[in-house]
Amino acid sequence: MLLNIKNLHVSIGGKEILKGFNLGVNEGEIHAIMGPNGTGKSTWAAAVTGREGYDITEGEIWYKGQNIVGMPPEERANLGIFLSFQYPVEIPGVSMQNFMRTAVNAKREYQGLPPMSMIDFTKMMKQKQAMVEITEKLQNRYVNVGFSGGEKKKNEIFQMAMLEPELSILDETDSGLDIDALRIVANGVNQLHNEHNAFVVITHYQRLLDYIVPDFVHVMYDGRIVKSGDKKLALELEEKGYEWVKELKL
């Protein structure tokens, strides 16, 4: 199993948000986590990627055979965990080329590989950009500065393509996307998906799941998964609304 989360409890500033979360993800699978606002979906993503301030009070996160609780975020990233951010942050003055080169070479260093040559890197950037249909010159633009909502999300998938993670978490990647951008983003994910990697897609709406078809759908409420099923569950949820989830909880 690629990722196995057991009885995870997470608090922020003493307030418990995740209350016994369990999830297993195998290579090759696509999982969707759905649920109303404030149920802890983004908290879960932050806890798995190791964000500071998210205190794990109980439980284990097993990834590639080791419990990664307490591991610094950059190490988790270098082990192949990737988060596509809901709100990608701007870094003024830092070009995408410089940023990605630093990231790619940090991972290579972690793996004991020499830095990638500039020629190979430029080639790789071009190729991956095409995958998410970014046609404009990306390399000299500053990280997310002046990007439209759609561009920011495409840029996240582009970075995912560059770093070739085994576990990708997409946090509300569909929010604020028009249908064309949504299609491009989903298309990128589908191209990257293979039997060796896995995706966990956090979303509010069933819409994204028409494009990225999940093997499993989990419904989250009040800090834990209350129902799991296949993609039909997403449709059922869409139809019955989140009020239905609250009933499930009881």
Added chain:
Amino acid sequence: MDSNPKENIIEEVTNKDYEFGFVTDIETDFIPKGLNEDIIRLISKKKEEPEWLLEFRLKAFRHWLTLKMPTWAHLTIPPIDFQDIIYYAAPKQRKEKKSLDEVDPELLATFDKLGISLDEQKKLSGVAVDAVMDSTSVKTTFQETLSKHGIIFMSFSEAVKQHPELVKKYLGKVVPYTDNFFAALNSAVFSDGSFCYVPKGVRCPIELSTYFRINAANTGQFERTLIVADEGAYVSYMEGCTAPQRDENQLHAAIVEIISEKDAEVKYSTVQNWYPGDKDGKGGIYNFVTKRGICRGDNAKISWTQVETGSAITWKYPSCILKGDNTVAEFYSVAVTNNYQQADTGTKMIHIGKNSRSTIISKGISAGHSQNGYRGLVKVVPEATNCRNFSQCDSLLLGDQCGAHTWPYVECGNDSSILEHEATTSKISEDQLFYCNQRGIPTEKAIGLIVNGYAKDVLNKLPMEFAVEAQKLLSITLEGSVG
């Protein structure tokens, strides 16, 4: 948060050694400690100076005796005993050195270690270097190439001997010895530095640079640089500096004068990396420097670019007098302070000519327990109509123990001039750091990346040869500064 893993990194890196802290073991010619007229006569004699220069020194010294150390800067300066300093120290070497082979190999090795090769064959062909250790110039490269264009680039002492008329004509014309306490001191005891003269209509084909190295203990360094671009000339000049790591403080009080005549342009870039002291604020260089340029003729241009990362205390305001009409002056600065460093730095733009324009971009970065201040004056005299100034002063804070301060002064004497001032204060956000971490970039590297991005506008103004060094330096200076 007591279990913060970043704490360890801070420990590790602030304990990291200053890269250039080594001492060269070389026989040095010292004069006795202390400061009086006999000492000044001795320095002048050692340098075999003409009488007029000795007179200049003595006048400056007598004036200095009447002055008190300035206290207006936002700096805590421990008392300095000016009688406890050695004012002249020179590495001993053979009198006449006709080629590189004759320079002491130990000195060559020192500069090699600093990344400054004095071997013209091995060097990047784009830069001529004047290497100064303690009170004397060791070697100036590419003099032949330059003299073909009529460009004079040599150590100050050499220039006094070979071109006394030029030195006499320009010395002290931009920074008179009466200017301030440290300018008077420098004028009395200055040892060496660089002299540069670019004749009418000549565009200097290579970058000129001086590398200053303090080596000897208990000495002060008082160099003097004079750059003259005659009508229509152009020159780009770079200055770098380092010093050994020592527990006691050392004084550095320099003067730089720039004269840009009609239609001429001078670009002056500095990467200042004097030893900053250790993580507890022990040791380090006291850096009290007067730098000023004058755009003397119409359409003249001067630009200052500085990256300040070193020194325990920095007191420095590279300024411009825009005397001619349509003159242009620029000041681009990145000043970084970490641990217990203190910096009070900025610029003065004095608009005297009509339609003169100035730009000020200042980026302060403070970390640790440091204090970082921008102090600037923009003055437009009543006759200087239609002037423009744009000032932007940004401060970036890393941590909550440091201070960032801004003191902009504006005096506008007429209605037709437009002066703009923008200022921001920000912090590196947790969001930015986590975003980098999530992409596999460790916090140390992430800070370097973000800070270099923040300083981009200024770093872009540096000549290529300097830009890479400056970027590395920024990252190193700030490593471990976010907790």
